[in-house]
Amino acid sequence: MHTRPAAGSLLGIETLxxxxxxxxxxxxxxxxxQPKPMLRDKRVALLFYEASTRxxxxxxxxxxxxxxTTTVINATASSIEKGESLIDTGYTIxxxxxxxxxxxxxxxxAPHVLARYVDVPVINAGDGMHEHPSQALxxxxxxxxxxxxxxxxxxxxIGDIFHSRVARSDVLxxxxxxxxxxxxxxxxxxxxxxxxxxxxxxxTRDLREALEDADVIIALRIQKERLEGLQLKLDDxxxxxxxxxxxxxxxxxxxxxxHPGPIxxxxxxxxxVADAERTVILEQVQNGVAVRMAILARALGVNx
Amino acid sequence: xxxxxxxxxxxxxVIDPATNIDDVVDVLLSDGRVAAxxxxxxxxxxxxxxxxxxxxxxxxxxxxLHVHLREPGQAYKETIATGTQAAAAGGFTSVCAMPNTNPxxxxxxxxxxxxxxxxxxxxxxxxxxxxxxxSKGEKLSDxxxxxxxxxxxxxxxxKPILEDRIMLExxxxxxxxxxxxxxxAEDTRLTTGASMNYGPTSFRLGLRGMTVQAEAGIVARDIAxxxxxxxxxxxAHISTAAALDAVARARKAGVNVTCEVTPxxxxxxxxxxxxxxxxxxxxxxxxxxxxxxxxLAGLEDGTLDCIATDHAPHARHEKEVEFDKAxxxxxxxxxxxxxAITVLHVERGMKLSRIVELLSTNPAKIIGLHxxxxxxxxxxxxxxxxxxxxxxKYEVKxxxxxxxxxxxxxxxxxxxxxxxxxxxxxxxxxx
Numbered sequence: 113m114h115t116r117p118a119a120g121s122l123l124g125i126e127t128l129x130x131x132x133x134x135x136x137x138x139x140x141x142x143x144x145x146q147p148k149p150m151l152r153d154k155r156v157a158l159l160f161y162e163a164s165t166r167x168x169x170x171x172x173x174x175x176x177x178x179x180x181t182t183t184v185i186n187a188t189a190s191s192i193e194k195g196e197s198l199i200d201t202g203y204t205i206x207x208x209x210x211x212x213x214x215x216x217x218x219x220x221x222a223p224h225v226l227a228r229y230v231d232v233p234v235i236n237a238g239d240g241m242h243e244h245p246s247q248a249l250x251x252x253x254x255x256x257x258x259x260x261x262x263x264x265x266x267x268x269x270i271g272d273i274f275h276s277r278v279a280r281s282d283v284l285x286x287x288x289x290x291x292x293x294x295x296x297x298x299x300x301x302x303x304x305x306x307x308x309x310x311x312x313x314x315x316t317r318d319l320r321e322a323l324e325d326a327d328v329i330i331a332l333r334i335q336k337e338r339l340e341g342l343q344l345k346l347d348d349x350x351x352x353x354x355x356x357x358x359x360x361x362x363x364x365x366x367x368x369x370x371h372p373g374p375i376x377x378x379x380x381x382x383x384x385v386a387d388a389e390r391t392v393i394l395e396q397v398q399n400g401v402a403v404r405m406a407i408l409a410r411a412l413g414v415n416x
Numbered sequence: 417x418x419x420x421x422x423x424x425x426x427x428x429x430v431i432d433p434a435t436n437i438d439d440v441v442d443v444l445l446s447d448g449r450v451a452a453x454x455x456x457x458x459x460x461x462x463x464x465x466x467x468x469x470x471x472x473x474x475x476x477x478x479x480x481l482h483v484h485l486r487e488p489g490q491a492y493k494e495t496i497a498t499g500t501q502a503a504a505a506g507g508f509t510s511v512c513a514m515p516n517t518n519p520x521x522x523x524x525x526x527x528x529x530x531x532x533x534x535x536x537x538x539x540x541x542x543x544x545x546x547x548x549x550x551s552k553g554e555k556l557s558d559x560x561x562x563x564x565x566x567x568x569x570x571x572x573x574x575k576p577i578l579e580d581r582i583m584l585e586x587x588x589x590x591x592x593x594x595x596x597x598x599x600x601a602e603d604t605r606l607t608t609g610a611s612m613n614y615g616p617t618s619f620r621l622g623l624r625g626m627t628v629q630a631e632a633g634i635v636a637r638d639i640a641x642x643x644x645x646x647x648x649x650x651x652a653h654i655s656t657a658a659a660l661d662a663v664a665r666a667r668k669a670g671v672n673v674t675c676e677v678t679p680x681x682x683x684x685x686x687x688x689x690x691x692x693x694x695x696x697x698x699x700x701x702x703x704x705x706x707x708x709x710x711x712l713a714g715l716e717d718g719t720l721d722c723i724a725t726d727h728a729p730h731a732r733h734e735k736e737v738e739f740d741k742a743x744x745x746x747x748x749x750x751x752x753x754x755x756a757i758t759v760l761h762v763e764r765g766m767k768l769s770r771i772v773e774l775l776s777t778n779p780a781k782i783i784g785l786h787x788x789x790x791x792x793x794x795x796x797x798x799x800x801x802x803x804x805x806x807x808x809k810y811e812v813k814x815x816x817x818x819x820x821x822x823x824x825x826x827x828x829x830x831x832x833x834x835x836x837x838x839x840x841x842x843x844x845x846x847x
Contacts, residue, residue, distance in 0.1 A: 126620070199736060219738035220622035221692030229736075240740070242622030277622060308616035 117227035120212070120411035121234045124243035125284040133285060136406045137253050143409070144402035149179030150414045156180045157210035158237075159201065161187040161217040166373055166397055167237050167246070171214050174404035180412075183210070198222060202230040212411045215239075220277075233411040241275050241338065247372050248281035250403040252289070254396045255328055258368050263290035268322040268363070270353055271332035271380050272301045278372040279332055280309065287312050296322035297353055300342055301334075319353055323362040330370045331355050331380045346379065355381040357388065368392050422446040423840060424459055428469025428801065432476055433773045434780075434790035443474055445797040448839040453791055469801055472834055475772045476791050477509025477798030478753065479779040481544075481598075481676055482573075482652060482724035484745070485511070487535065488526065489518025494729040494818045497536035499749070501816035502727070504844035506749040507833040509798035510540040510780075510788060511727075515551065516574045522546035522557040524565035531566050538843045539836070540798070542568045542783065547586045547597060551575045556585055559593050568783040571598035573652060574699075576634060578604065584641050591647035596674070596783060598650045601634040601659060602626070602700065611740045613686040613701040621692065623740065626701050632658035639666040642673055650782055651675035653726050655700040657710035664719045674782050676724040679748060679755035682711040684823065694735045694742035695823040698728065715760060715774065722778040725752045729819030747822045750815060755824075757804050757831025768804060776800075797840035806832040 117123060125133075156175045160168055168184065175182045185205070187193065192201055198217075205213060212233045215223050220240030227234040238244040252262060259265060267286055273279040273295050283293050287310035295302050295315045307313050316322050323329060334349070360369060369381070369391040377383045385391060425443040430453060432438075437453065444452040444459045452459055460466060480503065486494040496513070503511045513530055515521035521530065527543045535541070545567035549555045551574070559570060570590055576599060577583045583599075590597045607626045612618050614625025635651055639662055642649035654660055654675045666673050680698065685708050689696045696702060714720035728745025735742050756775065760766040780789025787795040812825040836844035 197733065197736075198738060217738070219740045221739045224691050225736075225738055240622050241624075274619075280620075280622060303619070305614075305616055305619045309620060 113228050115228070118231055118233045120413055121227055122245050122407055122411065123223050123227060123234065123236050125245045125248050125281045125288070126243070128245065130288050133249065133252065133289070136249055136403065136410060137256065139406035139409060140253055140402040143405040147177040147405060150409060151175065151178040151180035151412055154180040154212070154412050155210050156182050156212045156214065156408065157205045158182060158184045159205065159213055159215045160184065161192065161222070162238070164216050164238070166400065167216060170397070170400040171237060171404050174401050175408055177401070178405055178408060180408065198226055199229045202226045206230050206232055212408065235407060235411055238277055240277065242277050243281045244277040245281050246400070246404055246407055247278050248285040249407070250396060250400045251282055251330070251370060251372070252285055253399045253403050254370065254392055255368070257395070257399070258392070259327060262286060265291040265327040266294065266325055267291050267328045267330065268294045268296060268326040269330045269332065270296050270319065270322065270355060272334050273297060273306055273332065274301050274303055275335040275338040276332050282330060283309050283313055294322040294326070298349065300344060319359060320362050323359060326363040326367055328368055328370060329355060329360065329363060332372065333374065333376060333380055350379065354379070355385050357382065357384050360385060360390070370396055373397065422451070422462065422464045424463035424466045425469050425474050425799065425801065426460065426466050428472045428474035430474045430791065431769050431772045432791040433769050433777045434476065435792050437791070438769055443791060443799070445799070445837070445840045448797050450791050450793055450795045450797055452793065467835065472801050472803050473768060475800050475802070476776045476789050476795070477800050477836070477838065478507045478775045479510040479785065479789055480508045480725050480727070480749065480752070481512045481722065481779045481783065483511040483513055483727045483749065484516065484729065485513045485541070486729060487517060488529065492818070493731055496530065496541060497538070498816060498818045499727070499729070500537040500539045500541065502747070502749040503539045504836045504838070505816050505833065506751070507753045507800040507802055507836055508539060508749060509800060509836060509838045510542060510785065512542045512544050512568060512783065514544055514573045515546040515571065520546050520551045522549050522551070524558070524561045527562055527565040527567050539838050542566065542785070544569045544571055544598060546570065547572045547577060548582065553577050553579060553582055556589055559589050559595055563593050563595055567595070568785070569596045569598050569650065571600070571652065573598065573600045576600050576602050576604060580637065580641070583638060584645065587641055587645040587647035587649065591645055594784070596648040596650045598652050599634065599638050600652045601631050601638065601654070603630045603634050606630040609740070611697060612689055613703050615686060615704055617686045617689060621689065628656045628658050628703070628707070631656050631700060632662060635659040635662050639663070639671055639673055643669070643671045646672065648672045648674070653678050653681065653700055653724065654720070655681045655703050655711070656707050660710055660714050660719055674721040676722045677711050677715065677720050678726045679723060679752045680746060680823070682708065682715060683755055683759055684708070688823070692739040693823070694737070694739055695746060695821055697739060697742050697744055698726070698746055699744040712764065716764070716766060720774070721782060723752060723756060723774045724779065725749055729817050730821050731819060735821050745821070747815070747817055747819055749817070751810055751822065751824045751829070753802060753833060754810065754829035754831045758829045761804060762830045797837060799837040800833065801835040801837070802831060802833050804831050806830070808832045
């Protein structure tokens with residue numbers, strides 16, 4: 113056991129310095145233009161304890177575009193199902209020669225536990241309700257392809273903040289970069305304690321207040337799988353917080369609308385918003401590959 | 417370990433709040449009892465052996481109302497033998513064993529089994545039996561039979577009694593036989609999936625939190641029922657200012673309610689969880705600084721009756737896992753006195769006599785232990801000798817416990833146990 117994760121690990125945005133963020137985004141830009149086989153002969157394990165399409169495929173493509181070999185380990189089709197512990201699985205993957213581990217896990221902090229025991233970099237691909245750092249980085253990347261800088265932007269995050277690891281990572285990154293963040297939703301999904309996460313974060317129950325003059329709207333999915341018996345009246349939610357074309361008009365005229373996916377049309381946003389020109393959801397998905405190339409290159413100590 | 421028919425503890429500062437002694441006097445132990453407490457050096461002539469306690473504190477043996485000894489059923493975590501050795505090393509001469517064993521201690525048979533000489537206990541073990549069969553919260557266990565077998569209280573520790581009707585019945589039946597009902601106050605309907613205190617830290621870590629209300633609500637409900645039944649309610653490991661306030665108000669109104677606090681709840685806060693360190697995961701969870709400070713104030717102003725460890729040993733594989741999957745609880749027997757002396761006495765100036773009261777006098781009173789928690793003539797010869805000025809480092813690898821789950825490894829403390837004596841015999845001697 114050791115107290116520091118291996119160099120190149122990415123456990124969360126909280127511990128990532130702003131200059132590191134800038135470095136990753138610059139590197140992503142170069143790699144998006146021209147991917148290089150810089151990770152040839154490197155082995156990357158993708159350890160997935162939870163269902164995922166875009167994040168897993170995105171990391172897999174990213175690794176392959178840089179020439180690395182990838183192995184996907186799914187919790188349901190491996191020794192994990194037989195009761196092997198997280199740490200033992202980590203040891204095994206390391207013994208098999210993996211040089212980096214990308215992990216998705218339903219328990220908050222699972223990557224931190226793993227990183228205390230393995231000697232290879234650990235990349236957090238989403239842990240419980242905690243963080244999803246690669247998503248926050250690709251969100252920042254996407255915003256920066258439409259806006260000059262993050263500093264001074266007004267960003268509205270709407271919906272299920274409490275259960276969302278994307279929300280936590282986005283808030284931490286955007287606040288770190290000097291944007292102001294307005295969180296909006298019902299108290300069950302947006303508790304007041306959320307303002308303690310970072311500076312320049314406010315909570316409002318009034319969607320109009322959150323959207324007014326917003327440069328960026330990030331809608332979040334209602335995570336039915338994490339509600340734990342919480343009774344949420346979806347009709348009320350839609351009436352008060354759904355992002356519709358009319359409501360988008362409250363925002364700045366250059367607003368972009370984002371969503372980490374998967375989107376539920378007709379719930380957190382309407383179909384016409386999902387398909388609108390100012391909506392950049394698919395761009396986010398595309399940028400994900402570039403940002404994850406940069407994260408993997410950094411993890412394996414290769415300069416892009 | 418040697419056996420004596422009589423032992424003179426000489427020249428120590430004897431602190432016994434029960435008899436109002438705080439003076440340099442000698443203590444003569446004879447045939448397992450306190451024979452005399454006297455400054456008269458003539459006592460020396462009567463003793464087979466002498467223990468030099470000069471510069472040390474001589475106190476009635478420490479009593480821990482809240483210990484998980486894990487037997488029967490979970491000997492891989494702890495046994496009655498190893499747990500009581502850890503107790504002796506921590507200066508405890510009596511421990512109360514919680515019933516969440518496997519099977520649950522809800523019968524006279526298991527209560528008797530736990531106290532059998534074959535278990536190899538080196539300190540006194542007083543079982544606390546399950547308040548309901550299997551601690552399922554449905555049907556009361558047989559309190560009279562349990563008491564006869566040696567149980568000193570009833571509780572469903574870890575599985576709080578939620579139903580009003582069952583709690584009312586439990587208090588009524590316990591009052592009839594004169595046993596306290598101990599409640600782990602947690603409304604588990606409000607804490608599903610929660611693994612730490614609710615607040616900024618749990619939000620930051622993306623962990624579900626236990627609210628103050630989940631504890632305070634049950635305490636308030638229990639107090640109302642205790643008032644109705646005139647039973648003795650003892651609130652286990654209280655951790656929130658709100659619950660402590662409720663206890664203080666109830667006591668003023670004449671309700672028979674007592675409460676305990678653990679060393680970790682008056683020492684640590686939820687922020688100490690850091691980046692998912694499972695050695696800071698326990699139930700009740702570490703609270704915020706306001707609640708922690710309320711525990712310190714309660715120890716000082718008398719609202720809190722005693723310190724109990726909630727010693728909860730777990731094997732490595734139960735702690736070296738994802739935070740939300742890790743077992744709740746930490747060890748506590750070997751660090752309790754040192755934490756009390758370091759935090760309460762050295763840092764905050766609490767009198768040593770109050771610490772003895774919190775760790776010996778009061779716990780004995782709460783469960784009605786006759787002739788323990790005192791050095792009155794005729795009391796059991798259970799004695800803890802400690803050096804409040806000695807500085808030392810706790811090293812968990814040297815622990816007598818089977819487990820290693822403590823957040824206090826490598827911590828520097830004041831206050832070291834020099835000798836633990838049970839029934840007139842040394843069961844631990846420090847270096």
